[in-house]
Amino acid sequence: MNEVELRALFDQIDTDGDGRISVVELAEGFKAEGAQEHLAEEVEKAMKADVNHDGVLDFEEFRTLLK
Ligand SMILES: [Ca+2]
Ligand SMILES: [Ca+2]
DSSP states (O other): OOHHHHHHHHHHHOTTOSSSEEHHHHHHHHHHTTOOTTHHHHHHHHGGGOTTOSSEEOHHHHHHHHO
8 A cells, every 4th residue: 555545545534634543433444344343353453553542543653554
């Protein structure tokens, strides 16, 4: 995935457009991809990328998640 695609995906998940992905936005994003089954687990895994522990994923953290 290149930088442009990453940014597009980030913007798509960041539905309120504040430049940060919250747990709720993440859950909605996974749901949209049809990952209902292990939703809580997937969100928990994704939030491990929250290295500064502010409870949201900024673009840098999001990038490390998809690397
Ligand atoms: Ca947001
Ligand atoms: Ca963070």
